[in-house]
Amino acid sequence: xxxxxxxxxxxxxxxxxxxxxxxxxxxxxxxxxxxxxxxxxxxxxxxxxxxxxxxxxxxxxxxxxxxxxxxxxxxxxxxxxxxxxxxxxxxxxxxxxxxxxxxxxxxxxxxxxxxxxxxxxxxxxxxxxxxxxxxxxxxxxxxxxxxxxxxxxxxxxxxxxxxxxxxxxxxxxxxxxxxxxxxxxxxxxxxxxxxxxxxxxxxxxxxxxxxxxxxxxxxxxxxxxxxxxxxxxxxxxxxxxxxxxxxxxxxxxxxxxxxxxxxxxxxxxxxxxxxxxxxxxxxxxxxxxxxxxxxxxxxxxxxxxxxxxxxxxxxxxxxxxxxxxxxxxxxxxxxxxxxxxxxxxxxxxxxxxxxxxxxxxxxxxxxxxxxxxxxxxxxxxxxxx
Amino acid sequence: xxxxxxxxxxxxxxxxxxxxxxxxxxxxxxxxxxxxxxxxxxxxxxxxxxxxxxxxxxxxxxxxxxxxxxxxxxxxxxxxxxxxxxxxxxxxxxxxxxxxxxxxxxxxxxxxxxxxxxxxxxxxxxxxxxxxxxxxxxxxxxxxxxxxxxxxxxxxxxxxxxxxxxxxxxxxxxxxxxxxxxxxxxxxxxxxxxxxxxxxxxxxxxxxxxxxxxxxxxxxxxxxxxxxxxxxxxxxxxxxxxxxxxxxxxxxxxxxxxxxxxxxxxxxxxxxxxxxxxxxxxxxxxxxxxxxxxxxxxxxxxxxxxxxxxxxxxxxxxxxxxxxxxxxxxxxxxxxxxxxxxxxxxxxxxxxxxxxxxxxxxxxxxxxxxxxxxxxxxxxxxxxx
Amino acid sequence: xxxxxxxxxxxxxxxxxxxxxxxxxxxxxxxxxxxxxxxxxxxxxxxxxxxxxxxxxxxxxxxxxxxxxxxxxxxxxxxxxxxxxxxxxxxxxxxxxxxxxxxxxxxxxxxxxxxxxxxxxxxxxxxxxxxxxxxxxxxxxxxxxxxxxxxxxxxxxx
Ligand SMILES: Cc1ncc(COP(=O)(O)O)c(C=O)c1O
Ligand SMILES: Cc1ncc(COP(=O)(O)O)c(C=O)c1O
Ligand code: FES
Ligand code: FES
Numbered sequence: 001x002x003x004x005x006x007x008x009x010x011x012x013x014x015x016x017x018x019x020x021x022x023x024x025x026x027x028x029x030x031x032x033x034x035x036x037x038x039x040x041x042x043x044x045x046x047x048x049x050x051x052x053x054x055x056x057x058x059x060x061x062x063x064x065x066x067x068x069x070x071x072x073x074x075x076x077x078x079x080x081x082x083x084x085x086x087x088x089x090x091x092x093x094x095x096x097x098x099x100x101x102x103x104x105x106x107x108x109x110x111x112x113x114x115x116x117x118x119x120x121x122x123x124x125x126x127x128x129x130x131x132x133x134x135x136x137x138x139x140x141x142x143x144x145x146x147x148x149x150x151x152x153x154x155x156x157x158x159x160x161x162x163x164x165x166x167x168x169x170x171x172x173x174x175x176x177x178x179x180x181x182x183x184x185x186x187x188x189x190x191x192x193x194x195x196x197x198x199x200x201x202x203x204x205x206x207x208x209x210x211x212x213x214x215x216x217x218x219x220x221x222x223x224x225x226x227x228x229x230x231x232x233x234x235x236x237x238x239x240x241x242x243x244x245x246x247x248x249x250x251x252x253x254x255x256x257x258x259x260x261x262x263x264x265x266x267x268x269x270x271x272x273x274x275x276x277x278x279x280x281x282x283x284x285x286x287x288x289x290x291x292x293x294x295x296x297x298x299x300x301x302x303x304x305x306x307x308x309x310x311x312x313x314x315x316x317x318x319x320x321x322x323x324x325x326x327x328x329x330x331x332x333x334x335x336x337x338x339x340x341x342x343x344x345x346x347x348x349x350x351x352x353x354x355x356x357x358x359x360x361x362x363x364x365x366x367x368x369x370x371x372x373x374x375x376x377x378x379x380x381x382x383x384x385x
Numbered sequence: 386x387x388x389x390x391x392x393x394x395x396x397x398x399x400x401x402x403x404x405x406x407x408x409x410x411x412x413x414x415x416x417x418x419x420x421x422x423x424x425x426x427x428x429x430x431x432x433x434x435x436x437x438x439x440x441x442x443x444x445x446x447x448x449x450x451x452x453x454x455x456x457x458x459x460x461x462x463x464x465x466x467x468x469x470x471x472x473x474x475x476x477x478x479x480x481x482x483x484x485x486x487x488x489x490x491x492x493x494x495x496x497x498x499x500x501x502x503x504x505x506x507x508x509x510x511x512x513x514x515x516x517x518x519x520x521x522x523x524x525x526x527x528x529x530x531x532x533x534x535x536x537x538x539x540x541x542x543x544x545x546x547x548x549x550x551x552x553x554x555x556x557x558x559x560x561x562x563x564x565x566x567x568x569x570x571x572x573x574x575x576x577x578x579x580x581x582x583x584x585x586x587x588x589x590x591x592x593x594x595x596x597x598x599x600x601x602x603x604x605x606x607x608x609x610x611x612x613x614x615x616x617x618x619x620x621x622x623x624x625x626x627x628x629x630x631x632x633x634x635x636x637x638x639x640x641x642x643x644x645x646x647x648x649x650x651x652x653x654x655x656x657x658x659x660x661x662x663x664x665x666x667x668x669x670x671x672x673x674x675x676x677x678x679x680x681x682x683x684x685x686x687x688x689x690x691x692x693x694x695x696x697x698x699x700x701x702x703x704x705x706x707x708x709x710x711x712x713x714x715x716x717x718x719x720x721x722x723x724x725x726x727x728x729x730x731x732x733x734x735x736x737x738x739x740x741x742x743x744x745x746x747x748x749x750x751x752x753x754x755x756x757x758x759x760x761x762x763x764x765x766x767x768x769x770x
Numbered sequence: 771x772x773x774x775x776x777x778x779x780x781x782x783x784x785x786x787x788x789x790x791x792x793x794x795x796x797x798x799x800x801x802x803x804x805x806x807x808x809x810x811x812x813x814x815x816x817x818x819x820x821x822x823x824x825x826x827x828x829x830x831x832x833x834x835x836x837x838x839x840x841x842x843x844x845x846x847x848x849x850x851x852x853x854x855x856x857x858x859x860x861x862x863x864x865x866x867x868x869x870x871x872x873x874x875x876x877x878x879x880x881x882x883x884x885x886x887x888x889x890x891x892x893x894x895x896x897x898x899x900x901x902x903x904x905x906x907x908x909x910x911x912x913x914x915x916x917x918x919x920x921x922x923x924x925x926x927x928x
Contacts (some may be wrong), residue, residue, distance in 0.1 A: 012418040033397040070455030073621035102611030209625025226487030236458035239593025305837035381833035
C-alpha cells in the first residue's frame with residue numbers, strides 16, 4: 001500500500017517512522033510495568049514522564065494535566081462523565097448537532113438516564129449561532145462540550161467565545177479536539193477549556209492511544225477505576241509503547257506546526273481545481289474558518305459511495321462521512337445538520353490531507369477525478385436534463 | 386535489559402517476537418481505519434477478524450463473543466457496569482476480598498452510589514468458603530464477580546461451582562481471568578461464565594490491549610459509547626496493531642498450553658529449593674490449587690522491599706504485592722485477607738515465571754537469594770533470638 | 771468496508787446496458803419504470819423495449835443514481851431481462867439479481883430490491899395497472915434513503 005494515495009487522514013493517519021522508532025524499544029527490550037519497583041519498571045516510568053511533557057508542550061499545558069487514554073472516544077466519554085459526576089446536582093448538557101458519535105451517542109444515552117441535552121444547530125456553512133448558546137445556558141448546565149474542528153468539513157468553532165460564555169454560567173467546558181490537535185496551535189495556559197480530548201492515530205501515532213487534558217484543580221472522577229495509574233485518573237496498566245509514541249508524535253506535530261508543511265497549499269490547489277474544472281460541485285462548510293487539511297466537496301447528481309469505489313480503483317483513498325458512520329446507509333448527520341440539499345447530501349466526498357501528502361498525489365487525483373464524475377453522471381437519471 | 390532475570394510475569398510479560406512480527410505491518414504499511422470503506426480499511430478489517438478467531442479459540446468461545454478492550458481494568462469495569470445497567474432493579478454485587486483493584490475499587494465506588502457489595506473472605510490458603518457465597522446470594526444479586534486465579538498467590542478459585550450457584554439465583558457471572566488465561570485451559574462453550582476479562586500484556590502481547598468475553602445473548606451495555614465498532618459493544622477506533630498482536634499471542638498461548646512449557650517444573654524447583662535451604666520461609670497460598678507459574682514466599686523477620694532491592698542489584702526482577710499497589714507502603718490486601726501473621730505479611734515475595742524463564746536464571750536466583758536473606762536477617766532486630 | 775464480489779465490481783466499473791431507449795419498430799413498445807428519488811439517495815429508471823406480439827423483452831436499459839451495488843444490480847437486471855416474457859420477468863426476484871452478481875452484502879440487499887420494483891413499475895405502466903406504493907409497510911426503516919422497511923425486504927427476499 002506504499003503507493004496508495006491516502007487522502008483519508010481525518011479517519012486515521014500513518015504512523016510516522018520516527019514515532020515507530022521511538023516506541024519500538026518499548027515493544028521489545030523495555031517491557032517492564034511502570035508500577036513495578038525494580039529498575040526494569042523504573043526505566044519505563046521515565047519514558048512515560050517524557051511523553052507526558054511532550055504532549056503537554058504541544059497543548060501549552062502542564063505535564064500533570066495530561067491523562068493518557070486508549071482513544072478519542074474514551075477521552076470524550078471520560079470527560080463528560082467526569083463533569084457530570086463532579087456536579088451531581090446539575091442535569092443539563094449543551095453540545096452541538098455535528099459532534100462525533102463519541103459525544104452524540106453518549107448524550108443520547110444520558111438523555112435516557114434523565115439528563116437534558118441541548119444540541120446546538122449549525123448554519124449551512126457549519127457554523128454555530130452563539131445567541132442560541134447564550135439562550136441555552138442555565139445554572140443547571142453541568143458541561144458544555146463542543147468540538148474544536150469538525151471531522152467531516154473541518155469547520156472550526158469559536159472555542160474561546162463558547163468557553164467564555166460557559167464560564168459565566170459556571171459550566172465546565174470540554175472540547176473534542178481530536179481533529180484540531182496538530183493542525184492548529186493550541187495554548188491551554190491561556191484558554192477557557194477545562195478538558196480537551198485528543199487521539200493519537202489522528203496525529204501519526206498508532207491506534208490505541210489518546211490523551212485527555214484536565215485543567216489543574218478541575219474536579220475529576222475516573223471512568224476506569226482500579227489501580228493508581230495516571231495519578232488515579234485512569235486505572236489500568238499503561239500502554240507504554242503507545243504513550244511513548246504519542247509523546248514523539250506530539251513533538252513532531254509541534255515542530256511541523258511551527259515550521260510548516262505544504263498541506264494547506266495542496267488542499268487549496270486540489271479544492272480550487274475541482275471546483276473550477278468539474279461542473280455542479282460545491283464546497284461544504286465555511287471556506288475560511290476551517291482546518292488546513294480538509295476539503296469536503298459535493299458532487300451533485302451522483303452518489304458518494306460510487307465515487308469512492310471508483311477512486312479506490314486508482315488506489316485513491318477518500319471518504320464520505322466519517323469512517324464510523326460510513327458503514328451505515330444514512331447520509332452524514334453533519335451535512336444534514338447543515339441543511340444541505342439532497343443533491344449534495346448524497347454525493348459529498350471528504351479529502352483529508354497530511355504532511356505526507358505530495359504534489360504528485362494531488363496531481364494524480366485531479367487527473368482521474370473528472371473522468372470518474374463524468375462516467376457516473378452519464379449513468380445517472382438526473383443528469384440528462 | 387536482555388540479561389535481566391525477569392520473574393515478575395504476573396505484573397507484565399515481554400512481547401513474544403512472533404507477536405511483534407505479526408503486529409508490525411499494522412504499525413507501518415496497513416494503517417487504514419477498519420471502518421473506512423476503501424480497500425485500505427478493508428484489509429485491516431480482515432486482520433481483526435482473524436485475531437478475533439484466535440482469541441475465541443484460546444477461550445473455546447465464538448468469535449462474536451469477543452470484545453476487544455484496552456486493558457484488563459477496562460474489561461473488568463465494563464463487565465460490572467454492563468451487568469448493573471442490564472438489571473437496573475438489582476442492587477447487590479458479590480465479589481471477594483482478594484480481587485484486583487480494578488474490581489475492588491470499582492465496587493467501593495459503587496457502594497457510594499447505593500449498591501450493596503459482599504466481599505467474600507478467604508482462608509489462610511487463599512481459598513473461598515462456598516457456604517459463605519451460598520449465604521450471600523439473593524434474588525437481588527446482579528452479578529457475582531470472582532477472579533479465576535489470584536495475581537499474588539496464583540490460587541485458583543472453583544469457578545464453575547461459583548457459577549453454578551450464581552445461576553441458581555439468576556445472577557450474572559463475571560470472571561477476572563487476567564492471570565489465568567494462557568496458563569490454564571479454558572472452555573467457554575462448557576462454562577457457566579457470562580463474562581470473562583483478559584489482558585494482553587500478561588500473555589506476551591503488548592500493553593494497551595485486552596478483551597472481554599461476553600456470552601452470546603448476554604444483555605450488555607457498552608462502557609465506551611460512540612461509533613459502532615465491536616458491534617456496538619466498545620466504541621473507539623480499534624487498536625489494530627494491538628488486536629493483531631493479541632490474536633497472535635492467543636494462538637501462541639494455546640500452542641504452549643497444549644504442548645507444554647517448563648514453567649511448572651522450574652517454579653517447583655525454585656520454590657522447593659528456597660523452602661528447603663532457607664530457614665523461616667513459608668509458601669503463601671494453597672500448594673496445589675494454584676497457577677503453574679506463580680510462587681509467593683514469605684521470608685520471616687525481614688521486609689519485602691529490602692529483598693526486592695537486593696535482588697534488583699543482581700538484575701533479578703520480582704515483586705512484593707501486585708504492581709499497581711506496590712507503589713503504596715501498605716502490605717498486600719491479599720495476604721492480609723488471608724490472615725497471615727505480620728512476620729510473613731511484610732516479607733513476602735512473588736516470583737512469577739513465563740515460558741521464557743530458563744533453568745540458568747532459576748539457578749542464578751538460588752545462588753544469590755540465601756546470601757541476601759542472611760544479610761538482611763543479620764540486620765534485623767527480630768532475628769537475634 | 772463493503773465486501774463486493776468481483777462480478778459486482780465488474781458490473782459497476784463496466785455496466786452493461788446503461789442509457790435510454792428511444793427507437794422502436796412497428797409492433798414494439800417502449801415502457802419506463804422509476805423508483806426512488808434524489809432525496810432518498812437512490813433512484814433507478816428502467817427502460818424496456820417489448821415485442822407486443824410475443825410479450826418478449828427485446829432490450830433493457832437503465833439509469834441509476836446510487837451506490838456501487840445499486841448500479842451493478844441495475845445492470846445485472848437488464849442482462850437478466852432480455853429474452854424473457856413479461857410474465858417471466860415479473861417472477862424475477864431480487865434474490866436472483868443478487869445471485870447473478872455472486873451475492874451482495876446483507877446491508878446492500880435492498881439495492882437489488884430497487885431493481886425489482888422498477889421492473890414491476892415498468893411492466894405495470896405498460897399494462898396500465900396502477901402502482902401499489904407499499905404504503906402499508908411497517909417496521910423499522912433500515913435504509914432511510916430508500917424508505918424500504920425490514921418487513922418489506924423480508925417479504926421480497928423470501
Ligand atoms: C487479576 C488481575 N485483574 C486485572 C488486572 C488489570 O489488568 P490491566 O493492568 O491490563 O488493566 C490485573 C493486572 O494488572 C490482574 O492481575
Ligand atoms: C472529532 C472526533 N472526535 C472523536 C473521535 C474518536 O476518536 P477515536 O476513534 O480515537 O476513538 C474522532 C475520530 O474518530 C473524531 O474525528
Ligand atoms: S520504613 Fe521504609 S516503607 Fe516503612
Ligand atoms: S441503494 Fe445501495 S445503499 Fe441504498
